[in-house]
Amino acid sequence: MPQRRLVTGRSQEPRQRFAEELRQLRARKGDSLRQLGERLGWDWSLFGKMEKGETLGGPEVIQALDQYFGTPGLLLALWELAAGDHTQFRERYRRYMALEAEAVSLWHFAVSVLPGLLQTPGYAREVLAAGGIRGAELEQQVKARMSRRELLEGEEAPPFRTILAEAVLRTPLQDEGEWHAQLAYLARTANRDNVTVQVLPQSTGVHGLVATDVWFLRLADGRSVAYTENAHWGELVEENARIERLNRAYDVVRDMAMSPAESREFILRRLEEVPCDSST
Structure with a gap:
């Protein structure tokens, strides 16, 4: 035949x-x-x-x-x-990445690591290296992550809110100069009109998102999706009932977090505590 x-x-x-x-x-x-x-x-x-x-x-x-x-x-x-x-x-992660590019607003909560949209090259490099990426692939991944920051730039950039657990800002990089640069970049970015940064104090104790990084994407057609992740896997959530439960947990966390103004002051205090290498 x-x-x-x-x-x-x-x-x-x-x-x-x-x-x-x-x-x-x-x-x-x-x-x-x-x-x-x-x-x-x-x-x-x-x-x-x-x-x-x-x-x-x-x-x-x-x-x-x-x-x-x-x-x-x-x-x-x-x-x-x-x-x-x-x-x-997997298929759900591919779908999430496509939806992220189309989102008209993004909400986020971080347990221990800054979101990629707010990372500097030095921070991204250390985080990716800790995950086992090395050599040329590491440099490609760092450049790729930096390109994603363009999502928050420009006149049509979607509004982005992130709530950072205090642990995120108390987990420094090994390189103090890079850590100083990361905190400085975060402080500058928090002043953008479309970016809102809040810090959740450690003293608030246990809450509904204590072990869960989560993203909420609102799409142009009015739908919302969520994406939860940890260090090893992630899951796209599209069922309304589950999204609503995550949303309620997020609302509680937002109510417990510092205001945006207080959060900027907290970030600046952390920045002042880190030695600055004048050569960088």
Whole structure:
């Protein structure tokens, strides 16, 4: 029996199909590799290697490409198949990443680590390295995380509120200079019109989100979704009853947190406690 011919003519080998899709999307956009690198903030040679199938890049690089090409979730799904990683990036997480790019407002609670949207390169590098990422992949991931901060910039940036458990601000980096830079960046960002930062004092004790990082996304059609995560896994929550329970817990935490003005003062006090290396 003759082999069935593929209608699309595209490769069915996951890695090659991923590379083909990247080439076609870039060609459709009319960008050179160098232009693509300049617009997304990565070395253009990385995209050249990805299009040749020599490397796959990291997940945050792929998310940035999905956002740039207007294909939310598509490239990430192809990347997952090519990488053969069916544990870290399940369907619900891919869906969350696509929804985040479309959200008209974002609410967040942090247990122990600053959200990626507020991280400096030094902070991101240490956090990612603690998770076992090394070498060139680490640098790619750091650049990718920095690109996500653009979500909070510009005239059409969505409003973002984060409540930080006090432990987040009392867990320093090993490098004091980088920790000082991170606190300074957080203090500046907290002054943006679309960003609200609150600190939850340790003295408030046990609460409904004591062990849960959570994101709430409000979408343009009025729907809301939530995403809960810990150091090992995350879950997209779309059931209204569960979202409502998480929302009630979040409201309680927000009522117990310092006001935005008090929180800025708290961050500045922490900043004053950290030695500043004048050479940085």
